[in-house]
Amino acid sequence: MNDLQWNTLVSVVRGEGFSPLPTAFIIDSPWLPNWAGHTILDYFTDDRIFLDDNLKAIRAFPETIMLPGFWSEYGMCTEPSAFGSVSMWGEDEFPFAKKVLRSPAEVELLEKPNPRKHGLLPFVIKRLQHLQPEIEKAGHKIRFAVARGPLNIASFLMGTPEFLEAIKTHPELMHRLLDVVTDFLVEWIAYQREVFPSIDGIFLLDDIVGFVSRRDCEKFALPYLQRAYAADVTVKFFHNDAPCKASAPLLESAGINLLNFGTQHTVAEMKGWTNNRIALMGNIPPRDVLAEGTPADVACSVTEMLSSLDDRSRLIVSCGGGMPPQAPTENIRALIATVEELTR
Amino acid sequence: MLRQAVIEGDVPASVSAARTALEKGVQPVDLISQGISPAMAEVGRLFEEGEYFVPELLMAARATKEIFVILRPLLAQAGSKPMAHVVLGTVQGDLHDIGKNLVAAMLEGGGFEVTDLGVDVPPERFIAAVKKRPVQIVGLSALLTTTMPAMKTTIEAFRAAGIREQIKIMVGGAPVTSKYAETIGADGYSETAAASVDLARRLLAV
Numbered sequence: 348m349n350d351l352q353w354n355t356l357v358s359v360v361r362g363e364g365f366s367p368l369p370t371a372f373i374i375d376s377p378w379l380p381n382w383a384g385h386t387i388l389d390y391f392t393d394d395r396i397f398l399d400d401n402l403k404a405i406r407a408f409p410e411t412i413m414l415p416g417f418w419s420e421y422g423m424c425t426e427p428s429a430f431g432s433v434s435m436w437g438e439d440e441f442p443f444a445k446k447v448l449r450s451p452a453e454v455e456l457l458e459k460p461n462p463r464k465h466g467l468l469p470f471v472i473k474r475l476q477h478l479q480p481e482i483e484k485a486g487h488k489i490r491f492a493v494a495r496g497p498l499n500i501a502s503f504l505m506g507t508p509e510f511l512e513a514i515k516t517h518p519e520l521m522h523r524l525l526d527v528v529t530d531f532l533v534e535w536i537a538y539q540r541e542v543f544p545s546i547d548g549i550f551l552l553d554d555i556v557g558f559v560s561r562r563d564c565e566k567f568a569l570p571y572l573q574r575a576y577a578a579d580v581t582v583k584f585f586h587n588d589a590p591c592k593a594s595a596p597l598l599e600s601a602g603i604n605l606l607n608f609g610t611q612h613t614v615a616e617m618k619g620w621t622n623n624r625i626a627l628m629g630n631i632p633p634r635d636v637l638a639e640g641t642p643a644d645v646a647c648s649v650t651e652m653l654s655s656l657d658d659r660s661r662l663i664v665s666c667g668g669g670m671p672p673q674a675p676t677e678n679i680r681a682l683i684a685t686v687e688e689l690t691r
Numbered sequence: 692m693l694r695q696a697v698i699e700g701d702v703p704a705s706v707s708a709a710r711t712a713l714e715k716g717v718q719p720v721d722l723i724s725q726g727i728s729p730a731m732a733e734v735g736r737l738f739e740e741g742e743y744f745v746p747e748l749l750m751a752a753r754a755t756k757e758i759f760v761i762l763r764p765l766l767a768q769a770g771s772k773p774m775a776h777v778v779l780g781t782v783q784g785d786l787h788d789i790g791k792n793l794v795a796a797m798l799e800g801g802g803f804e805v806t807d808l809g810v811d812v813p814p815e816r817f818i819a820a821v822k823k824r825p826v827q828i829v830g831l832s833a834l835l836t837t838t839m840p841a842m843k844t845t846i847e848a849f850r851a852a853g854i855r856e857q858i859k860i861m862v863g864g865a866p867v868t869s870k871y872a873e874t875i876g877a878d879g880y881s882e883t884a885a886a887s888v889d890l891a892r893r894l895l896a897v
Contacts, residue, residue, distance in 0.1 A: 439837075440784060443786050507788075507789045508788065508792050511745050512753060514746055515700065515746050515749075516750075558744060559745065563746060590741075593744070634866055634868070635870070638836075671836060672836045673836070
């Protein structure tokens with residue numbers, strides 16, 4: 348992300364008006380490698396492909412912000428790997444992290460990993476260090492410390508149904524699990540900031556927060572999100588494209604000031620639930636419209652969304668979730684062009 | 692008592708209530724039709740209305756599952772027939788099971804017999820399950836956009852095996868839409884686990 352894009356992001360978060368409205372997309376392994384002509388496994392294993400694919404996307408759509416920007420990731424396996432989770436790879440498939448806890452009781456045996464040494468985390472850091480000179484030569488900086496959120500990591504360690512059941516049947520053990528995961532997350536975020544002083548944002552992704560009631564969110568999500576986001580950075584960005592109605596009113600108290608959400612709710616609803624205190628990034632349907640629709644469908648969806656809003660402050664137009672697999676160049680261009688045309 | 696225990700996802704209370712009812716002479720089939728099915732329908736309603744969330748759904752499903760451990764041998768002994776036999780699985784390449792597990796529990800609670808083939812199920816295993824014993828519905832689940840095409844592959848495999856017309860196929864999962872279901876030749880799509888019971892009934896016209 349270059350300085351102009353970063354400053355735009357910060358201004359939106361602060362509630363400053365923009366004309367035209369900014370657009371942004373979360374880009375990562377589900378979309379980027381295939382779009383750029385590579386397999387997902389090649390993208391994960393080849394630094395050059397990783398750099399070239401990111402630069403290709405940034406240069407193809409210079410008017411938009413690609414978030415979090417040069418995200419060194421191994422899909423869902425990154426953080427679970429530090430806990431000893433087996434990572435499963437396919438040539439052009441999303442990697443999968445196998446669970447490590449066979450029962451809630453095994454939480455007692457779980458040790459906090461060292462982000463400097465365990466799993467794939469050193470590889471994440473080294474990749475960015477190796478590429479940092481070229482990233483900066485291209486006019487960009489590494490701006491975000493990135494991780495999966497505490498509930499998301501916990502759900503990979505236990506299995507999602509098992510974790511969600513266990514918050515009902517073994518709440519104390521699940522608090523212990525979330526404690527260990529969050530202690531690790533705080534260190535992982537701190538380590539990323541230490542290595543890359545240009546980082547001034549935290550980006551956490553956690554759909555599991557959307558699966559629980561407000562009461563469970565208050566007990567099992569909020570305290571851990573508050574700790575994970577406690578560092579003093581300017582942008583605290585959260586992605587949850589599962590339903591958000593229960594969690595949305597709580598997110599500000601976790602320090603979150605930028606939210607990418609799904610298509611279950613309208614921008615207007617989300618503005619209401621967050622008291623317009625959190626900048627919103629959304630929410631054109633990613634799969635049905637951005638990936639599978641025509642450019643005309645995209646333009647229509649953007650027009651419909653923008654015309655439904657009286658207040659366009661704290662808004663970044665994007666899709667409701669990360670950039671979906673197979674989203675074609677012409678549809679992305681249609682989104683950007685329509686926003687420019689309607690909000691200039 | 693049983694109904695409320697299932698709705699509240701209280702597993703021990705549900706099992707205890709089921710045992711008590713059976714001891715009092717309530718027939719297993721009545722326990723399902725008058726206790727479990729309405730309870731799971733209520734759980735589904737509460738989920739649809741945003742009062743229940745996934746953990747509550749899972750707990751009710753767990754309660755139902757535990758009751759069926761007791762009921763299954765009694766039903767077999769009595770020669771009771773389930774409403775229909777459903778074979779479920781997450782399609783090949785996909786290791787996610789939450790949606791499929793919820794659908795299994797909702798269907799079982801709704802009076803269907805469910806054979807759960809698990810995750811990463813190749814087409815030939817679905818076909819083998821249908822050939823092994825009478826099956827009315829096959830349910831295919833996928834959580835990933837990349838594994839959705841395996842639903843189409845599986846449906847085509849049923850066609851190639853000459854048994855597509857014997858069964859109804861329903862599909863679901865986070866990235867799946869009704870449009871996609873139609874495109875790949877499925878008979879039905881359910882957006883939520885709770886709605887899968889109604890869909891299964893509609894497909895069988897019961």
